[in-house]
Amino acid sequence: xxxxxxxxxxxxxxxxxEVLISILAPILILIVLNVAFSGISIDDxxxxxxxxxxxxxxDEAAAFKQFEETxxxxxxxEMEINAMMDQAKTLSPSGVMVSFFEDPELSSWIHxxxxxxxxxxxxxxxxxxxxxxxxxxxxxxxxxxxxMLGQPADTAIRFQIAEHSFETxxxxxxxxxxxxxxxxxxxxxxxxxxxxxxxxxxxGGRDVISENIVEIELAQYYTIAMSSLFALFIAATVAVKxxxxxxxxxxxxxxxxxxxxxxxxxxxxxxxxxxxWIQLMLVFIATDLMxxxxxxxxxxxxxxxxxxxxxxxxxxxxxxxxFTSLTLRMSNINTANxxxxxxxxxxxxxxxNFFSLEQFPNWVQELSQWTPxxxxxxxxxxxxxxxxxxxFAVPLVKQFVFFCGFxxxxxxxxPERGRS
Amino acid sequence: xxxxVKLSKIFKGKKAVDEIDxxxxxxxxxxxxxxxxxxxxxxxxxxxxxxxxTSGDVKLNGKSTIKNPxxxxxxxxxxxxxxxxxxxxxxxxxxKFFGEIYHVKKNILEQRTQEVLEMVGLKKRxxxxxxxxxxxxxxxxNIAAALLHQPKVLILDEPTVGIDxxxxxxxxxxxxxxxxxxxxxxxxxxxxMEEVEQLCKRVYIMDHGKVVAAGSxxxxxxxxSSEDMIQVTLxxxxxxxxxxxxxxxxxxxxDVTDKSLRIIxxxxxxxLSDLVHAVESEAIHLTNFQMEKPSLEDVFLHITGRTLRD
Numbered sequence: 001x002x003x004x005x006x007x008x009x010x011x012x013x014x015x016x017x018e019v020l021i022s023i024l025a026p027i028l029i030l031i032v033l034n035v036a037f038s039g040i041s042i043d044d045x046x047x048x049x050x051x052x053x054x055x056x057x058x059d060e061a062a063a064f065k066q067f068e069e070t071x072x073x074x075x076x077x078e079m080e081i082n083a084m085m086d087q088a089k090t091l092s093p094s095g096v097m098v099s100f101f102e103d104p105e106l107s108s109w110i111h112x113x114x115x116x117x118x119x120x121x122x123x124x125x126x127x128x129x130x131x132x133x134x135x136x137x138x139x140x141x142x143x144x145x146x147x148m149l150g151q152p153a154d155t156a157i158r159f160q161i162a163e164h165s166f167e168t169x170x171x172x173x174x175x176x177x178x179x180x181x182x183x184x185x186x187x188x189x190x191x192x193x194x195x196x197x198x199x200x201x202x203x204g205g206r207d208v209i210s211e212n213i214v215e216i217e218l219a220q221y222y223t224i225a226m227s228s229l230f231a232l233f234i235a236a237t238v239a240v241k242x243x244x245x246x247x248x249x250x251x252x253x254x255x256x257x258x259x260x261x262x263x264x265x266x267x268x269x270x271x272x273x274x275x276x277w278i279q280l281m282l283v284f285i286a287t288d289l290m291x292x293x294x295x296x297x298x299x300x301x302x303x304x305x306x307x308x309x310x311x312x313x314x315x316x317x318x319x320x321x322x323f324t325s326l327t328l329r330m331s332n333i334n335t336a337n338x339x340x341x342x343x344x345x346x347x348x349x350x351x352x353n354f355f356s357l358e359q360f361p362n363w364v365q366e367l368s369q370w371t372p373x374x375x376x377x378x379x380x381x382x383x384x385x386x387x388x389x390x391x392f393a394v395p396l397v398k399q400f401v402f403f404c405g406f407x408x409x410x411x412x413x414x415p416e417r418g419r420s
Numbered sequence: 421x422x423x424x425v426k427l428s429k430i431f432k433g434k435k436a437v438d439e440i441d442x443x444x445x446x447x448x449x450x451x452x453x454x455x456x457x458x459x460x461x462x463x464x465x466x467x468x469x470x471x472x473x474t475s476g477d478v479k480l481n482g483k484s485t486i487k488n489p490x491x492x493x494x495x496x497x498x499x500x501x502x503x504x505x506x507x508x509x510x511x512x513x514x515x516k517f518f519g520e521i522y523h524v525k526k527n528i529l530e531q532r533t534q535e536v537l538e539m540v541g542l543k544k545r546x547x548x549x550x551x552x553x554x555x556x557x558x559x560x561x562n563i564a565a566a567l568l569h570q571p572k573v574l575i576l577d578e579p580t581v582g583i584d585x586x587x588x589x590x591x592x593x594x595x596x597x598x599x600x601x602x603x604x605x606x607x608x609x610x611x612x613m614e615e616v617e618q619l620c621k622r623v624y625i626m627d628h629g630k631v632v633a634a635g636s637x638x639x640x641x642x643x644x645s646s647e648d649m650i651q652v653t654l655x656x657x658x659x660x661x662x663x664x665x666x667x668x669x670x671x672x673x674x675d676v677t678d679k680s681l682r683i684i685x686x687x688x689x690x691x692l693s694d695l696v697h698a699v700e701s702e703a704i705h706l707t708n709f710q711m712e713k714p715s716l717e718d719v720f721l722h723i724t725g726r727t728l729r730d
Contacts, residue, residue: 003517003520003521004521006517007506007509007513007517010508010509010513011506011508011509014508014509014549015508248502248503248504248505248507249500249502249504250504250505250506252470252500252504253498253500253504253518253565254521255469255470256468256469256470256493256496256498257493257518257521257522257523257569258490258493258494258522258523259521
C-alpha cells in the first residue's frame with residue numbers, strides 16, 4: 001500500500017500542469033472574486049441614496065393611555081399595572097422605529113422625512129421620494145397587546161414604493177429584517193422577563209441576534225466554497241490518473257503482480273486525502289496571507305480549520321474510491337470523466353459552493369445538510385461566526401460516515417478480474 | 421509445466437480464440453506466430469490470468485489456474501505489447517515500484533533493479549524520465565519490469581513492434597540469454613517470422629483464433645518437403661505470362677511480386693524447359709532463376725493462403 005501511495009503522489013507531483021491547476025487555480029479565482037465582490041460589498045453604501053417619507057399616524061401617548069385602560073379592565077393589581085406600563089414605555093415600538101431611521105449610519109443613505117400621507121403621495125408622484133413608510137394609527141397599542149398580552153395584532157407598518165429599484169429593494173429588506181428582529185426580541189423579552197433578561201433592540205438592517213456573533217463576509221464564504229469545490233475535483237483528478245493507468249495497461253501489469261485490489265484502492269484513497277488536505281490548507285493560508293481573508297485569527301482558529309479540513313478531505317478520499325472503481329469498470333474514459341464532473345457539480349450546487357442556499361426552500365437546505373460539501377461549508381461558516389462555541393461532533397461524524405459509505409461503495413464497485 | 425486445454429474466448433459472439441491446446445515445458449522457448457488479429461494476445465492474456473476464458477482451462481503443473489490464479493502469477497513475468505510504464509517516473513522509479521509490488525525483498529530489490537537495468541543496457545540512464553526515452557528504450561524498460569522477481573516463465577507479447585534495429589537486436593539477445601543462460605522458459609509471440617525462427621525451438625502457428633500448425637521448426641518446414649520453391653526474375657511480367665506459367669504441369673502455386681514469380685512445384689519435377697518456353701513465348705526474358713529453402717513464412721502461406729503481414 002505504501003508503494004502505491006508513494007507512486008501516486010510522485011506521479012501527481014511530476015504532472016506540474018495538474019499541480020499548478022490544483023493549487024493555483026483556486027487561489028487565482030478567489031483573488032478575482034475578492035476583487036469583484038469588494039465593489040458591491042453590503043457595507044459600501046456610499047453610492048446609495050434613498051429618500052422616503054415617514055408617515056406617523058400612530059399617537060404613542062394615546063396608545064399608552066388606551067393600553068393602561070385595557071390593563072385595568074383585566075382587574076390587575078395596581079402594582080402590576082404600573083410595572084407593565086413602565087415596561088410598555090420602555091418598549092415604545094413606534095418610537096424605536098423612528099429612532100431607528102435616525103441612526104447616523106442608516107440616515108447617511110436612507111433619508112426619512114416626517115410628513116402627512118397626502119404630502120408623501122404627492123412627492124412620490126413628483127419623483128421627489130422613492131418610498132413611503134407608514135406607521136398606522138393603533139400600531140403601538142397593537143404591538144403592546146400582542147407582545148405583553150398575547151392578543152392578535154391587526155395593524156402593521158406599511159411600505160409603499162413608486163417603482164422597484166435596487167435602492168427600494170434594499171430599503172424593503174432593511175425594514176423586513178428590522179421588524180422580524182423586533183418581533184423576535186419582543187417575544188424573547190416577554191418570555192424571559194421574569195428572569196431579568198434585558199431587552200436587546202435591533203441595531204439596524206442586519207440580523208444581529210446575539211452580540212457574540214461575528215458576521216461572515218462574502219470573501220470568506222467564497223474562500224470556503226471555492227476551495228471545497230476544487231478539493232472535490234481532486235477525487236476526479238485521481239480517477240483520471242487511474243484511467244491513464246488503465247489505458248496504458250499499467251493496471252494490468254499491477255494485477256499480474258498479485259497485489260491486492262484493496263492496497264491499490266487504499267493508495268488512491270490516501271493520496272487523494274493528502275492532496276485534498278494540502279490543497280485546502282494551502283488555499284486557506286495563501287488567501288489569508290494575500291487577501292487577509294481571516295484577520296486576527298489565533299492558533300485556536302487554525303486548529304479548528306485543520307480539524308474540519310481533515311474530515312472533509314477524508315470524505316473526498318472516499319469519493320475517489322468510488323470514482324476509481326467506476327473508471328476501471330467503464331470502457332469509455334470520456335463518459336467516466338463527464339459523469340464525475342456532473343457528480344462534483346451536483347454535490348457543489350447542493351452544498352452551496354456556487355451560491356448560498358438561504359433563499360431556497362427548506363427541503364433544499366435540509367438536503368444540503370446531507371451532502372459532503374453542504375456539511376463542510378456549514379461547519380466552516382458556523383466556525384467562522386461562533387468559533388469554538390459550536391459543536392463539531394455531528395458534522396464531523398457525518399463526514400466520517402460519508403467517508404465510510406463512499407469507501408465501502410468503492411470496494412463493492414471495484415471490478416473483478418477480467419472486468420476492467 | 422503450462423498447458424491450455426481447449427481454451428476459448430468469445431467477444432460479442434465472435435470467437436477470438438477457438439479451442440486451442442498448447443503446452444510449454446520447463447526451460448523451453450516457444451513461439452506463437454500469427455498475423456495481427458490471430459488471437460495471440462488474447463491467448464496470452466488468458467494464460468497470464470488477465471482474462472477469464474469463455475471455456476477451456478489453463479493448467480500449471482496439472483492444476484487449473486482459473487480459480488486460483490495466484491500461483492501462476494508468481495512464476496510469470498509478462499511483457500505486454502503496450503509500454504505499461506509510468507511515463508512521469510524515471511526508469512529506476514518504475515522498476516523500484518514494480519519490484520515492491522512484486523514483493524521482491526527490500527534487501528535485494530536494489531541489487532535486482534541494477535541487474536535488470538544492466539541486462540537491458542539502461543543502467544546509465546536509469547535516472548531519466550521514461551517519457552524522454554526512445555521507443556526502443558521504453559520497450560527495454562518494459563521487459564526489465566517483468567524480470568525483477570526472477571520469473572520462471574517469461575511471456576513476451578510482440579516486444580519488438582515499432583523499434584529501431586539496435587534495440588530490437590538488444591531485446592532478442594536478452595531473451596536468448598535469459599532462455600539459454602538462465603534457464604527461463606519463454607513464450608514469445610510475434611508476427612515477425614525471423615524472430616521466432618531465431619529464438620524458439622518450438623512454434624505454434626495461429627490464424628483466426630485457431631492453432632493451424634505446431635511443432636519444431638524442422639517439423640513445420642517438413643510440411644513443405646514435398647515441394648520445391650523457385651524464385652524467378654523476369655524482364656517484365658504480364659497476366660498472360662502468369663497464366664501460362666500456372667498452366668505448366670506440376671506447378672502448384674504462383675505468387676507475383678514486382679518482376680518476380682515465386683513458384684511452388686512438385687518436388688523433383690522438371691519444369692525448367694516448360695517455364696523458359698512459356699516466358700519466351702510472350703517475348704519476355706528470364707533474367708534470374710533460384711531454388712529457395714522454405715521458411716516458416718512459407719509454411720504459414722502454405723497453410724493459410726496468406727502472408728503473416730496480410
